[in-house]
Amino acid sequence: MVSGGIYSGKFGELRKLFNALRLRGYRVIAPKLEDSVIRLKEVTSFDEVPYGWEDIQAPGKYSVREGGKHFRHGPDAPKRILYPPRLELFRLRPDWSVEYPKERFPPTALFAIKPCDLASISVMDRVQGGIGDPYYLALRKKLIIIVENCVEPGATCFCSTMGTGPEARDGFDIAYTRLDDDLVVFRPGSDLGVELLSELNIEPATDEVLRKYYDALKNASLKAKAPFELERLPDELELGLNSPVFKEVAERCFGCAGCNMVCPTCFCFDVIDEPELDGGAVRVRVWDGCFSYTYAEVAGGNFRKDLWARYRHWVLHKFAYWVRQFGVFGCVGCGRCITWCPAGIDLRETIKSVVEWVRSRGGS
Amino acid sequence: MMRRKLKVAVFKFASCSGCQLQILNMEDELLTLTDAVEFTYFLEASRATAPGPYDVTFIEGSISTPEQEELVRRVREESRILVAMGACATAGGIQALRNWLRLDDVKRAVYPNPEWVKALEHSKPVAEVVKVDYELRGCPVSKERLLSFIKQVLVGRKPYLRREALCMDCRRKGNVCVMVAKGIPCLGPVVQEGCGAICPTFGRGCYGCFGPSIDARPEALASRLREIGMKDRDVARLFKGFTGWSEKFRKVIDELEGGAR
Ligand code: SF4
Ligand code: SF4
Ligand code: SF4
Ligand code: SF4
Ligand code: SF4
Numbered sequence: 279m280v281s282g283g284i285y286s287g288k289f290g291e292l293r294k295l296f297n298a299l300r301l302r303g304y305r306v307i308a309p310k311l312e313d314s315v316i317r318l319k320e321v322t323s324f325d326e327v328p329y330g331w332e333d334i335q336a337p338g339k340y341s342v343r344e345g346g347k348h349f350r351h352g353p354d355a356p357k358r359i360l361y362p363p364r365l366e367l368f369r370l371r372p373d374w375s376v377e378y379p380k381e382r383f384p385p386t387a388l389f390a391i392k393p394c395d396l397a398s399i400s401v402m403d404r405v406q407g408g409i410g411d412p413y414y415l416a417l418r419k420k421l422i423i424i425v426e427n428c429v430e431p432g433a434t435c436f437c438s439t440m441g442t443g444p445e446a447r448d449g450f451d452i453a454y455t456r457l458d459d460d461l462v463v464f465r466p467g468s469d470l471g472v473e474l475l476s477e478l479n480i481e482p483a484t485d486e487v488l489r490k491y492y493d494a495l496k497n498a499s500l501k502a503k504a505p506f507e508l509e510r511l512p513d514e515l516e517l518g519l520n521s522p523v524f525k526e527v528a529e530r531c532f533g534c535a536g537c538n539m540v541c542p543t544c545f546c547f548d549v550i551d552e553p554e555l556d557g558g559a560v561r562v563r564v565w566d567g568c569f570s571y572t573y574a575e576v577a578g579g580n581f582r583k584d585l586w587a588r589y590r591h592w593v594l595h596k597f598a599y600w601v602r603q604f605g606v607f608g609c610v611g612c613g614r615c616i617t618w619c620p621a622g623i624d625l626r627e628t629i630k631s632v633v634e635w636v637r638s639r640g641g642s
Numbered sequence: 643m644m645r646r647k648l649k650v651a652v653f654k655f656a657s658c659s660g661c662q663l664q665i666l667n668m669e670d671e672l673l674t675l676t677d678a679v680e681f682t683y684f685l686e687a688s689r690a691t692a693p694g695p696y697d698v699t700f701i702e703g704s705i706s707t708p709e710q711e712e713l714v715r716r717v718r719e720e721s722r723i724l725v726a727m728g729a730c731a732t733a734g735g736i737q738a739l740r741n742w743l744r745l746d747d748v749k750r751a752v753y754p755n756p757e758w759v760k761a762l763e764h765s766k767p768v769a770e771v772v773k774v775d776y777e778l779r780g781c782p783v784s785k786e787r788l789l790s791f792i793k794q795v796l797v798g799r800k801p802y803l804r805r806e807a808l809c810m811d812c813r814r815k816g817n818v819c820v821m822v823a824k825g826i827p828c829l830g831p832v833v834q835e836g837c838g839a840i841c842p843t844f845g846r847g848c849y850g851c852f853g854p855s856i857d858a859r860p861e862a863l864a865s866r867l868r869e870i871g872m873k874d875r876d877v878a879r880l881f882k883g884f885t886g887w888s889e890k891f892r893k894v895i896d897e898l899e900g901g902a903r
Contacts, residue, residue, distance in 0.1 A: 313845070315818045340823045353818060363814035532862050534831035535806065539813035548804070552790060553797040555674045565814050570806040571857035585859065620809070620821040620831055621866050 282472075285464045286487045287480035292454065292462055294478055295424065296324040296389060304387040304422065307359060309349060314342055316352035318359070318391070327390055329456075335432045335613065338622025348430040348456070351392045353618050355542030356399050359386065360417050361406060363539075363565045367413070367549070372557035385420040393443030394435070394612040396425045398542035400449045404604045405545050413563075422470060427455040429494045431502035434613030436626060438502035442610040445495045455491060463491050504611065504626040506633055512598035518632040519590070527628050528586035530621050531569075537592070537615035537625075538567020543608050546573065568592050593628060648796060651683035651696040653717055655703030655710045656737055656765060660782040661728035662686045662702050667785055675789075678796055694720030698795060700778075704730040704737060704765045711762065711771055718772040723795065726768040727788070729781035733853045734887035736781075738765040741887055767887065776801060779834055781851035781884050787836050805834050805856040808848055812839035820847055827867050827880060832858035832890075853885035860894040874898045
């Protein structure tokens, strides 16, 4: 009988878990290898999950190779599912009555997502959930989350610094960890998780397994680190408002907002009304981001007309303003904005340099 | 309530007619559209024409000859809203490649009797000759954007079309970035969205047919492309292809080519 606690079983139990979700009618969304990139997409067979593959990430570079033990997240974050890039909000009929879209979301299971992405969902719960975005909440309440802890963080990961990984703390239904090819550790995080695990052939982890488990996670947490600490970071960054670092880095930036798009927590959007020929209209919400010029444009001008000011705003929103707004950092340390920046700009280096600048002036 | 039909004109200058064709390609909407819109001058569709003034005039093509310069000025006077449509009208088009060469050399290379050809020194975007109210970019122009533009004019609002970097649309669409995942050079970070990221969707880089995005920083992209191993000459060529004569790209090209004309 499974209750709270830590269990272990063979790799095949993961397959059973996957199939159990499908049997219960969940749409399963999981990592999936497509055109040499690990995507986050609907998966109908356990064999599609890229166990046995690994990704190689660096600033502005991504590739995969077969034969690796552990994969990390690719470019797609849960945001893509929970907060779609383009969403029809409602339709205006020609007689100007309003038609809201019908329930569009099937019960969904996120399978084998990473701890940083799990953390991004709890950030979204505070932001989108906090303001009561009905489109987000409709999907969120039908979501079940199976998270895979990271034994091998990637080169752009810094979840350890952000306190979001490489081990998932809470907010999941089940967390599992692949210790070696045929040893998986399971932890339930909800009643539903307990129920699902009860159907598997697993047993309470022995002392030996536990030791292995804690060692692996400790090792991992030593890796996923950024060259800065969170303590006092918001204050230090705000003291660095006039640091030349922002201008220097922004010289290399294209302002393409790719980082805003791939970031699992960036929530900014544009609302567009599209008139129809019949006299009706559609209102759609599309992802926008603070790197784009029109984002901060108002009648008569732009609050952040220079790209460096927009770059600075993004860094400060993530690491300072967000904390004051929502009580958490806006960054979960997933490293997507680093890997997927076509200019190869490394956010970690920016922060490190700003902090150094502040300290060199005795500002902290 | 029956509103007066919108009088629309379509004029062709130095171009391939592909943009006009996009209007005729709106097969599903054309019939409904003609309930609200009257094409009063549109030679590709009908030889029956009516004189101006026009509510909306779409200009296809670049301004490449003295006659065209004169005609476009007259058209401007007859048009309430003037829209430059496509890469030729907004940036001089592919034919602007000749702007980097000597006109006489080009004429001689192409025509048996070069002395018969009266051309301007440069193939120019419409905005270099008359005031343009809106630009619809692309080679060819995007049918969806064109239609959206017309619909917005019809309801009487100021047309709103996003002008940000293609990357945003590319990523919204769920494409994998070809620069990052495949090391393929892509102009998307500095090119205006609107095409639906066609090229990256097919696994190749954007070659810039929509021209510079608002606040584009092609100089930063050029440095990055050199950093990942491209030669100056190849970077210049990439920028030149479709919208090289746009002010922003031209500057970068000239720097890469050492100011040589
Ligand atoms: S930091 Fe990178 S991804 Fe973000 S806007 Fe600049 S170039 Fe684009
Ligand atoms: S700011 Fe960058 S590292 Fe942080 S959550 Fe967003 S994409 Fe990930
Ligand atoms: S960092 Fe920019 S795009 Fe992201 S949530 Fe903040 S303001 Fe919006
Ligand atoms: S493929 Fe091109 S357009 Fe798409 S995100 Fe990458 S750089 Fe931008
Ligand atoms: S991706 Fe670039 S070149 Fe291709 S259609 Fe779009 S704007 Fe034109």
